[in-house]
Amino acid sequence: MAFSPKPLRKDQIKDCVRSLQSVTLFADWTATEIGEFCNYVQIMPCPAQEVVLWEGDAGDVLYMIAQGSVVVSRKLKGDVETVICRLHAGDFFGELDVIDDQSASANVQTETDCLFYTIGRETLYRELERNSRLQSKFLLALLKEVAKRLRTTNQRLTDAILWGIDATSLDTG
Amino acid sequence: MNDKAKPELELLIRTPGPSPESSGSFVTKRYVANQVALTVRPKRIPDESFEMQVQSRKDHKVSYVVHHLESDRYLILNEEEYFLWQKMDGLYTLRDVATAFFIKFGSFDFRKIHQFLERARRDKLIVIPETDLMRTSLGDTTQPSTWVGRFVQNVRSTDWRMSNVDKRIGAIYQRTRVLFTRPAYVAYVALFIAGCVSLVAHYMSSGVDISWIARLLLLPVLASMLAVTLVLHELAHALACKHFGREVRAFGFTFLNRVVPIVYADVTDIWMSKRKARIAVSFAGPASGLIIASVASLVARLVPFPTVSSFLWLYALLALMLSLGSLYPCLFIESDGYHLLSDTLRIPALREHARRQLRERFSFDAKRRATRSPTGDEWIYLTYGIASIASIGASIVGVLLLVLAQF
Numbered sequence: 001m002a003f004s005p006k007p008l009r010k011d012q013i014k015d016c017v018r019s020l021q022s023v024t025l026f027a028d029w030t031a032t033e034i035g036e037f038c039n040y041v042q043i044m045p046c047p048a049q050e051v052v053l054w055e056g057d058a059g060d061v062l063y064m065i066a067q068g069s070v071v072v073s074r075k076l077k078g079d080v081e082t083v084i085c086r087l088h089a090g091d092f093f094g095e096l097d098v099i100d101d102q103s104a105s106a107n108v109q110t111e112t113d114c115l116f117y118t119i120g121r122e123t124l125y126r127e128l129e130r131n132s133r134l135q136s137k138f139l140l141a142l143l144k145e146v147a148k149r150l151r152t153t154n155q156r157l158t159d160a161i162l163w164g165i166d167a168t169s170l171d172t173g
Numbered sequence: 174m175n176d177k178a179k180p181e182l183e184l185l186i187r188t189p190g191p192s193p194e195s196s197g198s199f200v201t202k203r204y205v206a207n208q209v210a211l212t213v214r215p216k217r218i219p220d221e222s223f224e225m226q227v228q229s230r231k232d233h234k235v236s237y238v239v240h241h242l243e244s245d246r247y248l249i250l251n252e253e254e255y256f257l258w259q260k261m262d263g264l265y266t267l268r269d270v271a272t273a274f275f276i277k278f279g280s281f282d283f284r285k286i287h288q289f290l291e292r293a294r295r296d297k298l299i300v301i302p303e304t305d306l307m308r309t310s311l312g313d314t315t316q317p318s319t320w321v322g323r324f325v326q327n328v329r330s331t332d333w334r335m336s337n338v339d340k341r342i343g344a345i346y347q348r349t350r351v352l353f354t355r356p357a358y359v360a361y362v363a364l365f366i367a368g369c370v371s372l373v374a375h376y377m378s379s380g381v382d383i384s385w386i387a388r389l390l391l392l393p394v395l396a397s398m399l400a401v402t403l404v405l406h407e408l409a410h411a412l413a414c415k416h417f418g419r420e421v422r423a424f425g426f427t428f429l430n431r432v433v434p435i436v437y438a439d440v441t442d443i444w445m446s447k448r449k450a451r452i453a454v455s456f457a458g459p460a461s462g463l464i465i466a467s468v469a470s471l472v473a474r475l476v477p478f479p480t481v482s483s484f485l486w487l488y489a490l491l492a493l494m495l496s497l498g499s500l501y502p503c504l505f506i507e508s509d510g511y512h513l514l515s516d517t518l519r520i521p522a523l524r525e526h527a528r529r530q531l532r533e534r535f536s537f538d539a540k541r542r543a544t545r546s547p548t549g550d551e552w553i554y555l556t557y558g559i560a561s562i563a564s565i566g567a568s569i570v571g572v573l574l575l576v577l578a579q580f
Contacts, residue, residue, distance in 0.1 A: 051196040071201065073185040083183040083201055109185075109199060163182050163204075 003050065005042035005061075005118045013038050016117055019066035022090040024145055028137045037134075040123045044116040052116070053108040059097020060121040065089050068114030074106045081107060085152065095142060098124065188327050191320055200332055213301050215270070215290060216263030223298065239298060246296040253278060254289045261290075261299055264525040268444055276448070276519055334425035342424065345408075346415040353416045361464050368467020371474050372489055391484050395491070402465055402492050406458040406499070407438040410509075413457035414440040417450040448516055455512040462496030503560040504568075518553060526550075527558035 008016055016038045020026050026034055044063075046052060052063065055075060069088045073081035084106055087093055097104050098121045128135040182204045190197035217223075218241065226238045237250040239258070250258055256277055260270045271286060293299035335341060351357060411421045423439035443454045466489045473485035502510035505524055515523045530551055547555060 049196065049198045071185060071199075076184070079187040079189065081185040081187065083185050109196065160182070 003044055003046050003052075005044040005116075008038060008041060008043050012043060015066075016041055016043070019089070019115075019117060020064060023064050023092055024090070025064070025092060025095075025138060025141045027141055029134070033134060037127065038117075040127055041117045041119050044118055046110050046114045046116060048110050048112050048114075051107060051109045052114075053094065053104045053106075055104055055107050057104045059094060059102060059104040061094050061118050062092060062098045062121070062124060063094045063108075064092045064117045066115040066117055068110060068112040070108050070114060071111050072106050072108050084156075085149075086111070092145075095145070097121075099142075191324075198327075200334075212266050212268065214263050214266050215261040215293075215299050215301050217258060217261050217293075217299050218297070241296060241298055244297055246298070248293060248296050248298055250289075253285065257286060257289050258293070258299075261293075263302070264529065265522045268441070269522050272444055328428070332425060332427040334423050338424045339421045342408075342411045342421045343415050346412050349412060350416075352412070361460065364467045364471070365463050368464075368470045368489070369493075372466070372470040372486070372493065375470070375474070375486055376490070395484070395488060398488055399491060399495070402462055402495065404436050405461050405465065406496075407436045409457040409461035410440050410454055411438040413454040414438075414443050417443065417446050417454065419443050419446055419450075448519070452513060452516050455509045455516065459496040459500045459509050462492050462499070466490075466492035466496065501564070503557060503564045505561045505565065514557075520550070520553065523554070523557055526554040527561065530554040531558040531562075 013035065017031060017034050020034050020038065020041075021029075021031065026037075029037070041064075046068075048068075052070065053059070065087055067089055069086055070093070071086055072084045072093065074084060075081050093108055094104070096102070101121075128138055183201055184204070185199050185201050187199045188197050189195075222242055224240045224242065226240070228236045228238060235252060237255045237258070239248045239250060241247075253274070257270060257274065260273055265273070267286065271283060274286065290299065290301075294301070407424065411424055414421050419440070419442040421438060421440055422442060423437070426434070426436050428434055440454055443451050469485050469489035469492060473482045473489060476482045476485065499508050500510040500513070502508065502514040504511075505527075507524070511524070520526070530547070534547075534555065
């Protein structure tokens with residue numbers, strides 16, 4: 001990927017705080033807490049049709065979407081992939097890779113011009129460990145989001161099976 | 174259940190970039206399950222694998238008993254199901270079968286078809302070959318090694334589609350509804366007659382009169398105007414589809430068979446309408462070209478500048494030829510003319526039947542050659558098939574003669 005995160009300039013921190021306030025991970029954080037956190041956050045603009053993460057890449061960065069939308073997909077066969085979901089401003093990705101130190105589990109590509117705020121795993125862990133209250137708020141929010149995505153995945157699994165039934169004309173209902 | 178509630182599969186089709194470091198580009202496509210289902214071609218088992226017995230019933234209706242010889246299973250069919258059984262010969266898609274069912278019985282209950290299909294598949298009397306809807310999407314693509322090859326591959330896999338297409342076309346239709354009124358139709362006929370008379374009169378009295386320098390300069394303009402004509406042709410199909418209250422599924426630009434650049438409008442939803450609506454939608458595209466050609470020829474007659482006038486005569490002639498070409502039905506392609514013929518004759522899958530008849534009647538293998546007299550429908554298939562072969566042959570000969578005449 002040709003686009004690398006850059007440290008935030010002083011004039012960009014206000015916008016960063018405003019954007020992170022709408023990210024569910026920081027829903028219970030105060031503006032001051034987010035403001036301090038932003039000192040360790042980096043900014044990464046990305047044009048449309050760019051791959052931000054390839055499946056299998058070393059995953060050690062959490063991406064928070066400030067502007068734009070991305071498509072999350074997994075490879076099926078050849079150049080064809082199945083779309084898992086779309087994420088928009090206020091969403092985030094890369095959290096699984098940050099949690100379990102595994103490589104990226106899906107491709108993430110920008111559908112429109114995007115602006116991301118990023119933080120590396122080491123930096124995130126270090127900052128959260130310094131403040132146990134923030135750590136619990138963050139982890140609780142992360143847990144809620146993971147649960148929500150798991151429910152969405154269950155529904156998608158049902159839809160995929162229904163799709164297969166309909167597509168092969170097996171359904172009579 | 175409307176389309177929004179039906180399960181959808183969304184795929185992302187990636188086009189690799191020119192270098193390993195580049196992300197390339199991608200498009201996403203949605204497939205609604207029923208759209209896939211409607212393109213499958215159910216096929217009953219071969220004739221020698223089953224026997225059939227007709228049985229009359231007390232209520233004077235008739236039942237058909239199908240006996241699968243290998244599995245020793247029986248399927249009892251009523252008249253409607255027997256009709257479906259006959260249609261499911263591997264040539265018709267489910268959409269064709271549904272249309273034929275509607276034409277025959279005046280009812281459109283897809284559930285009957287599904288239920289029949291389920292029973293027949295369970296008893297192994299009908300199979301559904303793999304759908305090839307996504308075959309090209311899921312095919313393995315090898316990366317060309319040269320940049321020219323990669324560029325060509327990128328261009329050939331182009332598929333630009335309008336987003337929110339049905340809404341947008343609907344909005345355009347609302348603004349242009351006057352084009353679908355009776356006075357407008359009368360005006361079209363008058364314009365067409367006047368335009369044709371003008372064009373024929375012009376070419377009988379004088380030929381094309383543009384110097385070769387002007388031709389070279391005007392070629393890009395001519396090409397652009399013809400491209401716009403093609404876009405308007407497809408737009409006319411789409412607007413006609415909206416006029417009859419159906420959905421426009423897609424509108425865009427791609428390379429047909431990854432070779433021929435085309436603009437397309439997916440108006441297959443019109444199959445859920447009556448025959449009159451289908452015929453009108455098929456005719457709308459060529460009609461737009463005929464009207465544009467007529468207007469161009471009338472403007473050419475009025476314009477005082479000879480070069481511009483000659484250019485417009487040429488454009489009018491080309492637009493007329495393109496429209497008449499799309500109306501011609503006998504070329505074994507699914508042109509607008511083919512759909513008009515197929516609907517007029519009430520024979521879906523006319524091409525496929527014609528091909529099968531030609532194979533049966535003119536097979537080199539004497540054992541496979543059909544010897545009995547053709548039925549009424551089979552005469553129609555044969556006529557279409559022979560006319561198409563003759564047309565294709567005449568086109569090739571015509572082009573060769575044209576090329577040779579230049580030398």
